Amino acid sequence: MSDLAAIKGTPEYPHPLESQVNLVGNVWRRFLRHKGAIGGLVVFGLLIALTVLAFVSPYSPTASNLPERFEGPSTAHWFGTDALGIDLLTRILYGGRISLAVGGIAVAISLLIGVPIGAIAGYYGGKLDSILMRITDAFLSLPPFLVLILLAAILREVDIPLFQRSSVFTISFVIGILSWMTFSRLVRAAFLTLREMDYVNAARALGASDLRIILGHILPNAVGPVIVEATLQLGYAIIQEAGLSFLGFGIQPPTPSWGNLLSDAQEHFIKYPWLAVFPGIMIFLSIISVNYIGDGLRDAFDPYKMLEKVGEYT
Amino acid sequence: MSKNFRTLALLTLTSVTILSLIGCQAAPSTAPAANPSDEKSITILVGEDPPSFNPMVADTGYDALVMELVLLGMTDIDPNGTVFPELAAELPTVDSGGVVLDEAAGTMSVTWKMRQDVQWQDGQSVTADDVLFTWNAIQDPNTGSWIPGIDSIDSVEKVDQYTFKVNYSAIYPGYLTQFGGEQLAIWPAHYCDASQGFVAWDCGRKPLSDGPFVLQDWVEGDHMTFLKNDKYYVAGKPEIEKVTVQVVPDDSVRKTMMQQGDADIDMWINVNTINDLKDSQVAKVSLSPSDRFVMRLFMNEAEKGTVDAEATPHPILSDVRVRQAIRQAIDVDTINNEIFLGLGHPQWTEFFRPPYNKCDVPRPAYDPEAAKALLEEAGWTDTNNDGVRECHGCASAEEGYEMHMEFITYAEYGEPLELTQQLIAEMLGKVGIKLDLTVVEGSVLWADAQSGGIEQSGNFDIDIWDDGYAGVDPTDYIWENYSIEAATPGFGWNLARWKNDEFNSLIEDSYTLDEASRQETFCKMAKILDEQAPEIMLFTVPNADAHSSRLEGVQSTVNDLVTWNIADWKIK
Numbered sequence: 105m106s107d108l109a110a111i112k113g114t115p116e117y118p119h120p121l122e123s124q125v126n127l128v129g130n131v132w133r134r135f136l137r138h139k140g141a142i143g144g145l146v147v148f149g150l151l152i153a154l155t156v157l158a159f160v161s162p163y164s165p166t167a168s169n170l171p172e173r174f175e176g177p178s179t180a181h182w183f184g185t186d187a188l189g190i191d192l193l194t195r196i197l198y199g200g201r202i203s204l205a206v207g208g209i210a211v212a213i214s215l216l217i218g219v220p221i222g223a224i225a226g227y228y229g230g231k232l233d234s235i236l237m238r239i240t241d242a243f244l245s246l247p248p249f250l251v252l253i254l255l256a257a258i259l260r261e262v263d264i265p266l267f268q269r270s271s272v273f274t275i276s277f278v279i280g281i282l283s284w285m286t287f288s289r290l291v292r293a294a295f296l297t298l299r300e301m302d303y304v305n306a307a308r309a310l311g312a313s314d315l316r317i318i319l320g321h322i323l324p325n326a327v328g329p330v331i332v333e334a335t336l337q338l339g340y341a342i343i344q345e346a347g348l349s350f351l352g353f354g355i356q357p358p359t360p361s362w363g364n365l366l367s368d369a370q371e372h373f374i375k376y377p378w379l380a381v382f383p384g385i386m387i388f389l390s391i392i393s394v395n396y397i398g399d400g401l402r403d404a405f406d407p408y409k410m411l412e413k414v415g416e417y418t
Numbered sequence: 419m420s421k422n423f424r425t426l427a428l429l430t431l432t433s434v435t436i437l438s439l440i441g442c443q444a445a446p447s448t449a450p451a452a453n454p455s456d457e458k459s460i461t462i463l464v465g466e467d468p469p470s471f472n473p474m475v476a477d478t479g480y481d482a483l484v485m486e487l488v489l490l491g492m493t494d495i496d497p498n499g500t501v502f503p504e505l506a507a508e509l510p511t512v513d514s515g516g517v518v519l520d521e522a523a524g525t526m527s528v529t530w531k532m533r534q535d536v537q538w539q540d541g542q543s544v545t546a547d548d549v550l551f552t553w554n555a556i557q558d559p560n561t562g563s564w565i566p567g568i569d570s571i572d573s574v575e576k577v578d579q580y581t582f583k584v585n586y587s588a589i590y591p592g593y594l595t596q597f598g599g600e601q602l603a604i605w606p607a608h609y610c611d612a613s614q615g616f617v618a619w620d621c622g623r624k625p626l627s628d629g630p631f632v633l634q635d636w637v638e639g640d641h642m643t644f645l646k647n648d649k650y651y652v653a654g655k656p657e658i659e660k661v662t663v664q665v666v667p668d669d670s671v672r673k674t675m676m677q678q679g680d681a682d683i684d685m686w687i688n689v690n691t692i693n694d695l696k697d698s699q700v701a702k703v704s705l706s707p708s709d710r711f712v713m714r715l716f717m718n719e720a721e722k723g724t725v726d727a728e729a730t731p732h733p734i735l736s737d738v739r740v741r742q743a744i745r746q747a748i749d750v751d752t753i754n755n756e757i758f759l760g761l762g763h764p765q766w767t768e769f770f771r772p773p774y775n776k777c778d779v780p781r782p783a784y785d786p787e788a789a790k791a792l793l794e795e796a797g798w799t800d801t802n803n804d805g806v807r808e809c810h811g812c813a814s815a816e817e818g819y820e821m822h823m824e825f826i827t828y829a830e831y832g833e834p835l836e837l838t839q840q841l842i843a844e845m846l847g848k849v850g851i852k853l854d855l856t857v858v859e860g861s862v863l864w865a866d867a868q869s870g871g872i873e874q875s876g877n878f879d880i881d882i883w884d885d886g887y888a889g890v891d892p893t894d895y896i897w898e899n900y901s902i903e904a905a906t907p908g909f910g911w912n913l914a915r916w917k918n919d920e921f922n923s924l925i926e927d928s929y930t931l932d933e934a935s936r937q938e939t940f941c942k943m944a945k946i947l948d949e950q951a952p953e954i955m956l957f958t959v960p961n962a963d964a965h966s967s968r969l970e971g972v973q974s975t976v977n978d979l980v981t982w983n984i985a986d987w988k989i990k
Binding site: 166167168170173187188356357358368370371372373375 | 669694756832837840844
């Protein structure tokens with residue numbers, strides 16, 4: 105008791121809460137040093153802002169304007185018009201809402217499945233770990249895009265709440281249900297290490313329940329790599345939505361998404377290249393910006409780099 | 419991983435940019451058509467492998483395309499709708515004595531005389547035995563197939579080596595193309611194994627030829643090679659010595675190959691390709707001189723998921739006023755002129771093709787305001803001002819039921835149909851009918867009910883596709899699409915499940931060889947269809963095939979595949 109009292113409050117061993125505040129601060133400071141990550145954050149923020157502000161556009165994203173079919177980029181239509189004469193910029197901005205929402209929801213679904221499975225497998229180990237990891241391996245062995253198409257095709261034939269044909273949630277679910285395995289492996293690996301740490305043993309000795317230890321003590325220390333992976337998965341999910349929509353299994357017209365805008369462009373790519381180029385650039389910018397953010401977060405969460413900073417690791 | 423990912427992304431953007439620049443500079447090639455292999459060979463592009471040489475099995479169009487190369491029927495139909503003999507020595511008619519009517523019994527018999535100079539590629543003659551063999555295989559209850567008018571045939575008997583007689587239990591006006599036309603060929607009795615069945619026999623994929631070419635090899639998913647049939651009965655034909663049928667799934671690749679002179683035929687091109695090829699020096703477009711396929715709306719008068727419009731009427735579409743309002747709310751001219759480049763022709767009656775295009779059916783006006791009024795009258799109003807009408811006193815739905823339906827089309831037709839679907843949804847949206855759009859594969863849309871076919875199982879509200887009858891006689895088509903019997907899944911394509919006793923008796927009346935009577939009957943039918951609108955006809959779609967400019971004699975036709983006269987083609 106006296107030892108603990110002596111430790112508590114000394115400069116070398118800050119109070120746990122203070123330590124967490126410093127951790128967040130350190131992560132943020134390191135993140136700010138990553139120029140690519142800052143650039144990515146700005147670009148991604150800008151993309152989100154633009155899609156949120158899509159309603160400012162004077163044009164409808166769905167109402168046809170046939171006299172202006174296939175007009176090239178101009179002052180009236182910055183990105184040109186599509187096969188129905190609809191302003192392409194407006195469709196891209198509204199489509200961004202869908203594509204980014206699909207990405208976000210898909211990652212959330214992956215996290216909701218992958219993190220608990222990884223946490224339980226890593227914390228309890230043994231047969232439960234083996235069973236859960238074999239299930240994970242089974243999912244990993246599936247050819248992802250083929251299964252995506254199959255699932256999307258099946259789900260668009262059903263009509264149940266939340267799973268209406270080709271809705272944002274349905275597409276997100278299809279992508280999320282096949283993307284959680286990386287999270288579970290990542291979390292499991294972290295839990296395998298962290299569960300042996302002294303502070304976990306101490307919590308256990310003090311009578312903390314498994315749930316409390318998992319949620320309150322181990323998970324917060326494993327969250328770094330999960331956040332990094334989440335940003336990367338967001339990019340993959342956007343690409344997968346684009347792929348599904350490109351193949352006709354994703355978001356259905358007239359609702360725009362970056363994927364179905366690209367799909368619609370394929371027949372006219374040679375003659376009206378802007379139809380493919382602008383949605384392609386938006387997908388490219390969102391993916392690469394999210395990727396840089398993920399890179400920055402990975403560096404910021406890297407404990408070795410943090411120690412390197414304070415001179416304790418060389 | 420993320421660095422690889424970024425590299426991939428950068429490569430993608432670079433590729434997109436380069437391709438865009440190439441696209442900006444691309445112009446139709448003016449080089450002479452490159453010869454695919456040598457001066458006497460041509461290349462035909464197809465989107466997929468034909469399932470077999472027997473179109474009665476799957477009817478994908480590709481099977482009929484290759485059937486025309488190797489197999490003959492008794493007759494065929496030219497682009498103007500004129501029936502001409504192939505294996506037949508002459509066309510049997512009442513005047514020639516080839517058709518004998520028994521007016522009292524309501525029966526007829528047709529005697530066919532065959533050419534005596536047609537041989538299979540192995541040297542054996544094509545005879546009446548082959549016709550009887552084919553007929554027996556078709557009408558086998560276990561392994562056969564359905565052909566138009568099959569139920570009207572009592573028997574087929576051999577008269578002599580080159581003559582046979584078909585005995586009908588009814589008057590069947592479509593007898594001339596029953597053993598030929600676009601889909602049916604005569605198969606060799608000494609070569610095909612009858613025990614394997616008409617739709618499954620091996621000779622369906624390895625045919626013995628009596629046509630202008632013989633199959634040399636077939637590499638599935640890649641190509642088929644055909645060589646000139648030296649035993650073809652027309653002297654000096656075909657002029658072409660080798661035909662390669664090459665599988666190229668992507669239609670934009672097929673178009674590019676045509677533009678670059680790398681192929682000679684691309685069948686069933688859509689309006690975008692027609693437009694893109696119009697200035698090409700190396701590729702030309704052949705348009706059919708007559709129309710057949712009409713883009714049309716199929717509206718399910720039974721509740722979605724059911725097939726009995728009387729027991730379970732559709733809450734919205736079972737009311738004829740709603741169907742009429744939908745027809746009035748669609749601007750056909752705009753769709754045809756903008757999306758189909760004016761190449762189609764507005765149509766509003768089934769009887770628009772000669773010789774039965776003499777009915778006076780006024781064209782329905784495009785009038786969205788009248789459509790709104792009709793919907794109001796039918797009890798569909800928008801009281802909550804959300805832009806979608808609800809039932810308030812309508813005939814078949816509960817109070818408050820929303821006018822919200824699914825609108826399906828098929829993917830294979832490509833962008834013009836999908837844009838049409840979107841425009842119609844927008845037009846109907848303006849009168850308060852909300853449609854969710856779905857695009858499915860044609861094989862899913864048209865599969866039989868047991869296989870989960872959307873239409874046959876009644877699992878749709880409205881869908882749109884192009885349909886029309888082959889040949890020159892609409893009688894069977896009318897029966898298949900509008901008879902009460904054809905409303906039963908698996909028995910026909912009365913997808914609306916529309917049942918009209920008066921119309922049904924008119925269908926029976928139309929099975930006669932009295933042309934004046936038929937014309938009168940068809941006009942009575944046209945009037946009923948106009949009033950009841952079980953289907954909404956919009957416009958004919960152009961039937962076009964692309965061919966290289968070095969190829970002469972190519973003529974697209976709605977009555978057959980582009981290869982219908984391949985024996986007459988010449989290379990410049």
